[in-house]
Amino acid sequence: MARVGSEGTACSICGAAFPAVAKALGLCAACARAGGGAAEDLVKRAHAKARAAFGLSPFPPRGGTGRACRMCGNACLPAEGERGYCGLRVARDGGIRHLAGTSRGAVVEFYHDPLPTNCVADWVCAGSRDRGRNNLAVFLGACTFDCLFCQNAQFRMLTACLAPIRRPEEIAAAADEATGCICWFGGDPSAQMPFALRASEIALTSGRSKPRICWETNGSMHPGFLRRAMDMSLSSGGCVKFDLKAFDPNLHLALCGVSNRMTLENFTYAASRVGERPEPPPLVASTLMVPGYVEAEEVGRIASFIAGLNRDIPYSLLAFHPQHAMRDLPATSMRQAEECREAALGAGLTRVHVGNIHLLR
Ligand code: SF4
Ligand code: SF4
DSSP states (O other): OOOOTTTOOOOTTTTOSSSSOOTTTOOOOOHHOOOOOHHHHHHHHHHHHHHHHTTTSOOOOOOOOOOOSSSSSTTOOOOOTTTTTTSSEEETTTTESSSSSSTEEEEEEEEEESOOOTTTTTTGGGGGGGGGOOEEEESSOOOSSOOOOOOOOHHHHHHHOOOOOOOOOOHHOOOTTTTTEEEEEEEEEGGGHHHHHHHHHHHHSSSSSSEEEEEOOOOOOOOHHHHHHHHHHHHTOOOEEEEHHHHHHHHHHHHSSSSSSSHHHHHHHHHHGGOOSSOOOOOEEEEEOOOOTTSSHHHHHHHHHHHHHHHSOEEEEEEOOOOGTTTTTTOHHHHHHHHHHHHHHHTOOSOEEEOOGGOOO
């Protein structure tokens, strides 16, 4: 018999509605993990609907005959005239044409945030307590994932308009004498890494300030870009913040629309470099505690993966606020947060933190 939960929507496969099922997905976490044809259909339908409003392809295209894009793990192979999953590349004459996200220009906005600021790494990074200085927050207007719970969904408007386009020199010039750190986020840096790397290089060599270079990412970029990002963060005192959404591949596909294979491979590489500068930590992991989907069980899996690489990698558990296609879910509860924290510690991690506590209900 179907269990009925307080949120009302039932899983279309098993009928369960507890602890929470998002209407947009119509699939509970257990059935998402189990996969299979019916679950795949629901997942495809949910993401196609969420993306159609922004003119984005429902899944990474595979129907082309020319060259695949290798900028990120999606490895899109669009047919002539079709765009890649991120919306920034199009197939033309057998090759891939970049509409933005090269070393010459990107879809991006930026602003200065006085330090200390709300940063995933603020509990381990001395830079976040640099009073009197600022963080140059660079918001990239595209992403290589399609998280139904996206907490920064407005980036999709920038992708749809392909605007504003900025040059790397403009971003570098915004790093003034008071800029203590540059944080690349969005959207996600993964779709526009050549730009972010170029702008960071200019900022570091311009002589106006020596900012820490930091990244907040889903970690799906080409490994070559990650290597350069790690080099920059290690030498500047910054860090790479990987958001690990789910460990189970089917659950990740259901929630984020694409595979987590590249993210996990890239995280493994990044962890291999922690010993080059143990403090302040150059690598920080985070996970959004999505009610019904990313609860203690999934957090335990993610934490075991991290602990298997290095038990001392800081792990931040972030409270979820109902957003985007998962507006009907409740916010993370105190109890869920505590269970997730215990699961992470139980997996062997030594540095676990709960962030966004003002959002906990
Ligand atoms: S950057 Fe990634 S998502 Fe965008 S077209 Fe290339 S492979 Fe696809
Ligand atoms: S990776 Fe981040 S910005 Fe991209 S869709 Fe997911 S939550 Fe949104």
